[in-house]
Amino acid sequence: MSEEIKWESQSDMPLMAMSLGRMTVNKTGSWRNLRPVLDKEKCIKCGICWKFCPDVSISIDEEDYPVVNLDFCKGCGICATECPKDAIEMVKEE
Amino acid sequence: MKYTIPEQEIMCSGHKACQGCGATLAMRYALKALGPKTILTLPACCWSVIDGPFPYSAVGVPLFHTAFETAAAVASGIRAGLDMRGDTETNVVAWAGDGGTFDIGIQALSGTVERNDNVIYICYDNEAYMNTGVQRSSATPWGAVTTTTPARHFKQERKKDMIGIMAAHSIPYTASASVAYPEDFIRKLNIAKETPGAKFIHILASCPPGWKTAPELAIKLARLAVQTHVFPLYEIYEGRYYKLSMDPKKKPLIDYIKPQGRFRHLTEEQVAEMDKQVDERYDRLKEQAERSKSWFEAKKEK
Numbered sequence: 001m002s003e004e005i006k007w008e009s010q011s012d013m014p015l016m017a018m019s020l021g022r023m024t025v026n027k028t029g030s031w032r033n034l035r036p037v038l039d040k041e042k043c044i045k046c047g048i049c050w051k052f053c054p055d056v057s058i059s060i061d062e063e064d065y066p067v068v069n070l071d072f073c074k075g076c077g078i079c080a081t082e083c084p085k086d087a088i089e090m091v092k093e094e
Numbered sequence: 095m096k097y098t099i100p101e102q103e104i105m106c107s108g109h110k111a112c113q114g115c116g117a118t119l120a121m122r123y124a125l126k127a128l129g130p131k132t133i134l135t136l137p138a139c140c141w142s143v144i145d146g147p148f149p150y151s152a153v154g155v156p157l158f159h160t161a162f163e164t165a166a167a168v169a170s171g172i173r174a175g176l177d178m179r180g181d182t183e184t185n186v187v188a189w190a191g192d193g194g195t196f197d198i199g200i201q202a203l204s205g206t207v208e209r210n211d212n213v214i215y216i217c218y219d220n221e222a223y224m225n226t227g228v229q230r231s232s233a234t235p236w237g238a239v240t241t242t243t244p245a246r247h248f249k250q251e252r253k254k255d256m257i258g259i260m261a262a263h264s265i266p267y268t269a270s271a272s273v274a275y276p277e278d279f280i281r282k283l284n285i286a287k288e289t290p291g292a293k294f295i296h297i298l299a300s301c302p303p304g305w306k307t308a309p310e311l312a313i314k315l316a317r318l319a320v321q322t323h324v325f326p327l328y329e330i331y332e333g334r335y336y337k338l339s340m341d342p343k344k345k346p347l348i349d350y351i352k353p354q355g356r357f358r359h360l361t362e363e364q365v366a367e368m369d370k371q372v373d374e375r376y377d378r379l380k381e382q383a384e385r386s387k388s389w390f391e392a393k394k395e396k
Contacts, residue, residue: 023145052276
């Protein structure tokens with residue numbers, strides 16, 4: 001996990017534009033209107049939701065179930081559409 | 095779990111792509127296949143925004159932001175520099191959108207492939223200038239609506255056959271791919287990695303805001319584009335030998351057209367006209383693949 005980079009003055013900055021940190025500082029979960037919810041009974045552990053997640057926010061746990069990182073999930077719903085068993089449902093965020 | 099694509103994750107979360115972005119998926123798969131020893135060059139395109147503002151980056155490999163028309167030329171230069179230092183292992187990849195490939199970047203690209211520099215050029219094609227607010231490009235398909243080709247004057251020209259232009263340069267390897275078939279895309283990247291010389295890969299990346307569709311349909315539409323023969327997946331070796339990566343049974347074109355707002359204005363006759371264009375192109379491709387069959391058989395025997 002990358003931390004936010006802050007400079008006290010201009011002289012602390014690098015001489016040219018370069019990447020010093022990773023975009024994981026940007027919590028895109030706040031963009032979300034719909035939240036994916038997994039029904040573990042229907043899940044066949046195929047990993048298709050992991051494969052098609054554009055936000056890299058689905059990881060696979062020790063029992064091979066997908067886990068959604070809600071800090072970054074933008075709620076696009078690709079996982080719910082592509083799931084062959086309809087095990088993922090998109091529910092409205094409160 | 096048995097993974098069908100490499101497990102390593104080089105691109106990170108938190109990038110600034112829209113919901114359901116196909117271009118982001120394309121980058122995720124490309125980095126999975128190419129590995130951390132990769133240098134990217136990036137002209138102005140959606141990805142120059144997605145990567146994030148200074149001093150952050152989402153890709154996890156060295157990335158060079160270039161001027162709009164120079165992605166391929168900068169990649170050539172980086173390759174030459176690496177070769178001088180004796181590093182032939184690192185992959186140099188020019189990563190450009192359809193505007194930076196089909197329109198603005200074509201002269202630099204043509205120069206790079208003509209010199210047969212050892213770089214991989216990947217064009218992620220979302221079929222218009224999506225980053226600046228959906229203006230028409232020469233990759234926009236016939237009939238589509240953009241802000242510069244509104245519904246009453248929808249695009250009257252066909253999509254440019256970029257792969258054909260690349261094949262005409264007789265480069266070692268050219269291929270088309272789709273974000274809906276990551277295994278196929280990664281297989282093609284592995285071939286590109288092994289082949290010396292210039293390689294060109296054209297990947298269709300769905301764009302929910304530009305195509306005016308729901309974000310959850312992004313992958314489904316990219317798959318339908320292949321299944322309806324609108325965007326066939328094929329490879330060309332040495333600019334002459336064609337091979338269809340898959341030859342699916344044709345689904346009705348309307349399945350692809352209907353969910354997209356950019357084609358909503360088309361009448362039945364116009365859809366039929368588009369269908370005719372699609373079939374014509376696909377038949378030609380099949381004919382070329384048929385003619386190349388003996389070459390692939392001879393290659394296999396070797």
